[in-house]
Amino acid sequence: MDGEEDTVRALPHGARAYVLCAVLAGAYCAAPAVRPGAAVPWATTALLAAVHAVGSRVRGRWPEWCSPVLLAGAFLLPPAAAALVAVPGALLARVERPPAGTRRAWRAARLSLAVWAASCAFAALDGPGALGALWALGDAAQAPAGQAPSGATGAPGFPYALAAAVAAALVLGLTATALEGGVLVTADRQSPRAAWWGRLPGSLAPYLVHGPAGLAMAVLWRSPYGPAAALLVLLPMYVCACGFVLYRRESAAHQATIRALVQAVDIKDRYTRGHSERVGRASAMIARELGMSGDRLEAVRIAGILHDVGKLGVPTRLLRKNGPLTPDERRVIELHPEYGDEMVRGIGFLGEARAAILHHHERLDGSGYPYGLAGAQIPEFARVVAVADAFDAMTSTRTYSRARPVPTAVEELRRCAGSQFDPRMVRALTRALDRHGWHAAVTADAPEERGNVPPGADLVPPLVRAGAPDALDTPGAGTPGGAP
Amino acid sequence: MSPAEHPTPPGTNDSPQASGPADDESGDAPATPDRAGPVPPAHPGPGPADVGVGGAPGAPGGGGAPGRPGGARERDEGAARWPGRAIRSASGGGGHRTPYALARLAERHARALHRDRRQRAEIAAVREEGRGRISRGRYGGLTVVAVYGAAGALAVVALVWTEWHGVRQAQAALAFGALIAVGEAIRCVEAPPALPGGGGGVPDPRGEPAPLAAAGALGYALLGRLGGEPASHGVLQAVAVVVAASLAGLVAPLAFGCPVDPGHTARRVLTAAFAAVCFQPLHRTGRLADWLGHGPSLVGYLLVLLALTALCDAVLAAALARARTGWPYGPLLRDELRSLPGVGAAVCATAAVMALTVAVAGLWPVPVLAVPLLLIQYSYRRYAGIRATYRQTIASLARSTEIAGYTPTGHAREVAGLSRAVGRELGLSEPRLTVLEYAALMHDIGQLSLVDPVPAGATEPLPAAEQRKIALLGGAVVRQTGVPAEVALVVERQADPYREQPLAARIVRAVNAYTELVSGPAAGGAAAGAAALRALERLRLATARDFDPVVVEALATVLSRGVYGRPR
The missing domain is CATH 1.10.3210.10 (Hypothetical protein af1432)
Incomplete structure (x- = not known):
């Protein structure tokens, strides 16, 4: 514990205070769920939290791919319980740099607050009502034939629920990015403009996809087909994430090959090294x-x-x-x-x-x-x-x-x-x-030099970058590689 | 391409000219004119000035002459040293009788091992000659006829039936039809281009090229309910919608002149029909509900059914690919299966989710669920793009030795193409073939560190220590590139005796030696066919230590087919 305290000291005071505030705010938001007498569907909460935890472990580099789970939680659960869904995943995800404890706490707080905000937004837009209408329709399907609602093919509730879901997803993205910008400002001393405006458009884009996916999960979750069907929604998201990761890896290899072309010249002409x-x-x-x-x-x-x-x-x-x-x-x-x-x-x-x-x-x-x-x-x-x-x-x-x-x-x-x-x-x-x-x-011989090869961040499509790794994880994020 | 250019290995010389005409009819030759034969015309004299500078206007005249490294005289010396080399190395350098006899023994053993394989190749060659280009053997022709015939007949029956009975639940048919048509229209057309100039490059198996259309077709085939009501479209309407939408989707690519693969449409129709047949009758008669209810076990049934469908699709795809290329069936099927967990899994999951969500919430979720698949397609397309660029860069790196005048022009590409063909003959999987190809492309890169070029760039006649040094230097360069570490390992080990080498390095070594023997100065005077025969003989004589007999025989088989590689 002492060692961890030492490394935490590397963080500026402002950042530590900021993280502490976020954690307290997250705890305050989640508190109603654990109050005695609160009606919380614990089974759903636990299952979603477990899925999210597994998902964030599976592709540690980019845990955001499973944020449809968080959104499904926001749609299905009351805000306080939804805030809890994110906690185990954030606590269990891999941390690449110390101070691990602080980073984990910060992630959990940030995600909880974001999910809580999304859930509140969804409730404010009467999304649960629209969802309820959909489930009623689905249940009617189970009833004996004859009382199926008319005009079933155009289920009127879905477009409205979709709009609410996208809005809630954007709120999630907005909250997460705003909170993260705060850390960039306090810990990395970035200018607020770069920390917030620069990242906003790129980080919101994936939520336009995650929102509908979360809604599909929510719809299926309460349908007769149950959670198993809902989890299938995650598979395409995972494959998609793999595709972008593959692209990233391949383009890094390509950059290395270009460098090898240059080093082939160095073999012949030693004086021009670098x-x-x-x-x-x-x-x-x-x-x-x-x-x-x-x-x-x-x-x-x-x-x-x-x-x-x-x-x-x-x-x-x-x-x-x-x-x-x-x-x-x-x-x-x-x-x-x-x-x-x-x-x-x-x-x-x-x-x-x-x-x-x-x-x-x-x-x-x-x-x-x-x-x-x-x-x-x-x-x-x-x-x-x-x-x-x-x-x-x-x-x-x-x-x-x-x-x-x-x-x-x-x-x-x-x-x-x-x-x-x-x-x-x-x-x-x-x-x-x-x-x-x-x-x-020259950094010609250093394997991970940045002057020559653009850093991964430049190559990552917005979808991967967005949702953005926690600022605490990437203090280097502020130095866009390339020419000094 | 005259028959005389076709090398025929000694074991298969029943009809030395047999492979010639058959290959001329294979239809591949015009597409890759410079790669058509394994034996290029003898290089008149490689040098940097020959490479392409000549066409540049205003180039300083005569600049190439002093820069041409390795004078003609040196090369002649290399030629003089060359012929006796293989035998000397086989006999352990001393010329004693015993090792030499051992070498003969090993050779005979290897021949016995592979006699039946050669015979099979021979039979195939003869058959090809007899039947011309329509089919590559009975199997391929039958497969194509069966698949296309079944799909066509099914399509006609389904369309007529639907026309007769009218379209039920037209909204759903329209929504899914539109999805399929759009998916087909925006399918990935680009097979990653082969290396510039060809060379056995095949499309990487990336699974389904039109995931959206596949998910739409399967989703419609497995649709049991529609927003609360039972869905009333049957098997035949599902097939008819898939057929009509696929054909409609092909209009856009055809209009833009993109290549269209009819085999793909046939597969789509057959797989959709399979899924529908396994689901719709059971569902409509209510048996499925009796057995499994409407709950989670239905999801399980759908998943099992989708997995089966994907398997069938892979089998069909491999069969069609075999009919098209003539490559062995096993590795093709393995590649198809290996590509399933990625895009294929996403397609199946989306199809299941689509069918279930539509059952609950009507047709609105259909476009919503399509979005992740679009993103998948986009990401994999970008991946294919960067992969193609990467390949080009590797090829450029490989050509650096040619431009520097260390190796003959086209040598790296040639070794890569032939190595790939041999690797395929030996049943290597697609990822291992890629490793082999990269290693073959860069196998000579270590020569860059030599102050003076080796005569004709031929490493095989050099002393073993020198060869190994070049190989190690090459491995060091290759490690700098982003290629997998196996590639560097192969390049490093290419000069070792074959028993200490990984398989890819054995292939590269044998193919490199063969290429140098055939196109090098040693073969200068002889006709191409004779040079190939002699080169193979040399390799066989050195199978005691240097070359793997299995690889050499695979090489002979590949060469006996004439147009190795057979792109597409």
């Missing part, structure tokens, strides 16, 4: 300054990383040669952009990045290679990568020269702007350097 990665980072800095975002930003980054991949085609002896190159040898080395273009030709998604690989040694005045393009003929990505490449070449140590300090390099770039480099790109780099500084440290 160069590719730094160029990718600098390219992304420039591109962000130019207002690019999303896929294009990613493409620039990959273009920067892969720009020298054609060096694989240059004989190793030449790359490692000490001393001046003969004109013939120079011409061979100057083939590398074309080799690179040829190599990545099969990779469909690269698109513009391929042009950057082919043209990153063109100069603005047309004296570059391989095609001698000039001015606006040179693709934009290639102009970005050319500046980033030159900048890193100057600021790092090579066989033929010592590393120069950043201001000298920038001055040199400015001098060549217009003849060799696009002045717009040079200005963008200068601005970016002023704003963020330049970290030459």
Whole structure:
């Protein structure tokens, strides 16, 4: 217990007070259920809580996939009992980082409060009434034929219940996100705007699906078919979660493969170790300054990383040669952009990045290679990568020269702007350097470096990210990877 | 593709030309012209400048010449060293009689082991030659005719019956029909593209490509009540709705020129009919209610029935795939079954939930329950997309040695395609085939660390220690990629004696050696067919230590079929 107290101390006081308040509020909400004489369907509560607990264990990385269970609880139970449904699952789910006790308590409190709010909202919208009408209809089905209600195919209660369910699910999502934003603000000291507004749209989207699923569970739960049928609703949700997890894993593997392409270059040309990665980072800095975002930003980054991949085609002896190159040898080395273009030709998604690989040694005045393009003929990505490449070449140590300090390099770039480099790109780099500084440290050998490979969070579709891991679990969530 | 290009292993040379005409009629050759034969025309001389720079306008002229690593002279030396190599290694390097005799013994043993297998392949080849392209053997033709005939007859009967008696409960028919049609229209059409240029890539088994339509069809077939009233559509109306909606759903893909698989529609009709036959009569006569009541045990019955239906569907799918590709039935069925727990389970669960919820609450829940399936389809489509990109990136990494001039152009792809075919022949499952394919693609990557290229990129003639060093370096590179660790292991172990290797590494080693022997400078003068024969003979002679006799015989079987891989 002492050890845990120690680690808790790492949390700021504000955050601890916040968590404590949440726990107390959760306990207050759930209290009516345990008061003697309260009419609580304990069997339903226990069964739902058990299902939720198992579900959150099954896919520990993303326990939100089984939030339809919580919603079904919110629809079926009085608010106080519904708040209890979330508790065992939250307490039992895996915790990846200390302080485990605090995290568990916080999760339980957050989920309980959210479910309580959703249940209240559903009750306020008279959802239980609509559900009751549906069950009456279902029971009528069991009655002997002849007294089946007329117009049965258009059960009038369902659309209304559906609307109420979606509203309640949104309340659940809204409450959970708002509470979590509070932790991000108090523990991670994020700006309230980023903590709340930035996350809201993405985290609400999955609840638009979970609400109807929860309603289907609730309808089936009280139908003659019973809880067994209701649990079947969860299976598609689980498969869906698996699909997104698979996607995430595969795209991480893909990023690693791109890195391997670069490391294959490093095998041949030891002096450029880390160069590719730094160029990718600098390219992304420039591109962000130019207002690019999303896929294009990613493409620039990959273009920067892969720009020298054609060096694989240059004989190793030449790359490692000490001393001046003969004109013939120079011409061979100057083939590398074309080799690179040829190599990545099969990779469909690269698109513009391929042009950057082919043209990153063109100069603005047309004296570059391989095609001698000039001015606006040179693709934009290639102009970005050319500046980033030159900048890193100057600021790092090579066989033929010592590393120069950043201001000298920038001055040199400015001098060549217009003849060799696009002045717009040079200005963008200068601005970016002023704003963020330049970290030459490379993480090429660290397996989980973030400069080069976008962190998983960038790749996760909103559905997975939403519902969002507790802030306490991801203090790093605030540092969106990529260029510093 | 002339018959002369087809290698025929010594064991199957009853009719050396038999495989030629049959393959020309297989219909696959035009789709993959550059992969049509296992034996490419001999490479005139691999070098970086040949790769594709030549077409670039304004490329510095003559730049390739000094950059071409490994001069012609070196390559000739390699060729001179090459021919005696396999025998020397088989005899333990010393040329003593005893190990050599052992090698012959092992070889004879292996031949005996696989004689019947070869005979079967032979028979198949002869039969194919005789019957042309309509069917691949009696079995395949019969399967296709039976499945399509049954589905067609059922469809006609159901449609006529429904037309005659009129549609009952038209709202439900319309709602489910619309669901099925939409599901078919938005089905996943993309089989993940094979490696650029082909090479035995097959679609990953991802189960149902149109989960929405499948769930709709099964849900309608298992619909017992409708918002409180008993449902009055019978088996034949259920089938008719499925048929009509599936055909309607195919209009959109056809209009956009997407490929349409009629086998799929046939399977859908048959499985829906099966489910309906097992449920509707029992339900309408009230027997089901007598036995099981209306409660949870009905859910159990539905689940068992759905599981059976899924099994039948898998069997049908595997049979159709076998008829189409000629691959062994067992692994195909295993792959189909393995894909069931994912999307297949979700489809079955949704179908059951749909039938039960509609029974309680009318038709409104139908679109609501469809949403998770849509998300599943979306997520798996994205997964397929990233997987295809990933494959392309691996292929690019594999080509790096070719562009660097270490290996002949197309070598990695060729080894990958042939390895995959051999692996399939040996009955490997789909995930293991993927591991094999990646390993084969990247097997030469360790050569990048050499300062000077090996002559013609052929690792097989190198001393064993050198080979092993390259393999280890390659494994180190492969570990950096995101591929499974098994791939790196295979690459690392590719130079070991076969008894110490995992199966995938044995395949890669044998196929690599064969490819180098056939297309390398050693085969320069000989006709392609003769080179293939000689290469196989060399591999057989080295089965004492280097090559697994089982793998070599599987390779021979694959080659005797001509167009190995048979994409689609």
